[in-house]
Amino acid sequence: MFSASPPTPVATREGNAIRFRAMPVPRRLAVPVGGFGSADAVEIKPPGTVVGRGEALAENMPQAMAAPIAPADGRVVGEGPAHASADHRLRAVLIDCDPAVDVPREDSSTTPEMIDAMLRRLRGMDIGAGIDVLRSRGVWANRWTSPDLLAQFHASLRRPVDTVVCNVLDEDVALPLQARVAAAYGMEVTAGVLALAALTKARRAWAAVAYYADPACWDSLRRSSAKNDLHLVALRNDYPRAHPTLLLHELADRALRPDRLPTEQGVLLLDTAAAAAVGRCFLRDEPMLTVPMAVRDRSLNKTHYLEVPVGAAYSDVLSDLGLRADRIDLRAGNPLREQHVAASCIATGGELTLTLLTPAVAVNPDPCIRCAWCVEGCPVHIQPAGLLEAAQQDDPYMAHQYGLEACVECGICSFVCPSHLPILAGIRALRSKHAKKR
Numbered sequence: 001m002f003s004a005s006p007p008t009p010v011a012t013r014e015g016n017a018i019r020f021r022a023m024p025v026p027r028r029l030a031v032p033v034g035g036f037g038s039a040d041a042v043e044i045k046p047p048g049t050v051v052g053r054g055e056a057l058a059e060n061m062p063q064a065m066a067a068p069i070a071p072a073d074g075r076v077v078g079e080g081p082a083h084a085s086a087d088h089r090l091r092a093v094l095i096d097c098d099p100a101v102d103v104p105r106e107d108s109s110t111t112p113e114m115i116d117a118m119l120r121r122l123r124g125m126d127i128g129a130g131i132d133v134l135r136s137r138g139v140w141a142n143r144w145t146s147p148d149l150l151a152q153f154h155a156s157l158r159r160p161v162d163t164v165v166c167n168v169l170d171e172d173v174a175l176p177l178q179a180r181v182a183a184a185y186g187m188e189v190t191a192g193v194l195a196l197a198a199l200t201k202a203r204r205a206w207a208a209v210a211y212y213a214d215p216a217c218w219d220s221l222r223r224s225s226a227k228n229d230l231h232l233v234a235l236r237n238d239y240p241r242a243h244p245t246l247l248l249h250e251l252a253d254r255a256l257r258p259d260r261l262p263t264e265q266g267v268l269l270l271d272t273a274a275a276a277a278v279g280r281c282f283l284r285d286e287p288m289l290t291v292p293m294a295v296r297d298r299s300l301n302k303t304h305y306l307e308v309p310v311g312a313a314y315s316d317v318l319s320d321l322g323l324r325a326d327r328i329d330l331r332a333g334n335p336l337r338e339q340h341v342a343a344s345c346i347a348t349g350g351e352l353t354l355t356l357l358t359p360a361v362a363v364n365p366d367p368c369i370r371c372a373w374c375v376e377g378c379p380v381h382i383q384p385a386g387l388l389e390a391a392q393q394d395d396p397y398m399a400h401q402y403g404l405e406a407c408v409e410c411g412i413c414s415f416v417c418p419s420h421l422p423i424l425a426g427i428r429a430l431r432s433k434h435a436k437k438r
């Protein structure tokens, strides 16, 4: 269970000393229409239209979708599909930009008084108007540590939430992006969480922080929450505790099915990157023009942190870092999750951490030896070997018996299996096949 007393910091650094380098704008951006539902009705500006930084690139946005916003001055050249991940396809506006410019950021000027003034404004605003503000400024998120933000906000219209939780836990401790965002932009993160609590009328605003997060993260959040209602909660952070299902169980003893939104359990959950975007939007009407990203090159044991223009391809990010995009295994999120992504995927409200691995030599799996290592390692205490068997026999009833609905797709079972059995791949195949049948 949670501890309400965060640890004493062992060292301090000025939060503002932690910076994300601004990546120069690449020549071509694919700015997506974010959110959920169909983007078919969206009217994208015609090719040849000259657009300015921060200008909307489309009209007639459906209620559940965030407007695509130009991260830099440029010219619309058309539209096309873009991928936020291997299986998340989005409609995107293609723009050509002046590649010489950065996307500037002015966060460091936020004061507690600005947060107070923002909260006074928001207390008189209804949730629907708040959603419209976020949509019009292109703010959205939908990733492992931060479930679909607009969908949660919409769901809170039907089912009130009592708690807004900021997920400061990193899914990969070797890539502490969330803690770093909190360290660099503590005021904006705090403003975002409190803004959502004010709009949804939630009684509690919590930030779940790892005990052993960088002291700069703790310092920054302590400073930004000193004179308001954001409550810092210290938690252990062993993988995959940053997953919403495990986090809500640990934090509030609430049982969330992995395929459901936290709002079903009365919680609106977002990570620090999403909270900072929400905070900037309500503090300064700032659109989401960039996203913070962490890129780790495993072979060199080197990690890079940067602010990436929305719509930049991963290949542009890697090229900016002097890394090669060919002959690598590129994975989003914790590599154990086996989220293989192409270099053509774009930076947006999806996953924000990338790991470059040397492609593994294919190994032929051996038969299951009933060692139960997968069972011991499974964080939700189900039967991974049984799920693999269900996948091989294509038996949904057996899959249900072995606990398929509770699987958070962390990949620990595949990682520990001495027979190299593709358990996670089997679980995903089972899920996608039966989701299509429903």
Ligand code: SF4
Residues within 6 Å of the ligand: 374, 377, 378, 379, 380, 381, 382, 383, 384, 387, 406, 407, 408, 409, 410, 411, 412, 413, 414, 423, 424, 427
């Ligand atoms: S991926 Fe494997 S270890 Fe992880 S929750 Fe699912 S069955 Fe358990």
Ligand code: SF4
Residues within 6 Å of the ligand: 367, 368, 369, 370, 371, 372, 373, 374, 375, 384, 385, 416, 417, 418, 419, 420, 421, 423
């Ligand atoms: S870890 Fe692998 S070999 Fe061991 S029981 Fe699980 S599936 Fe079978």
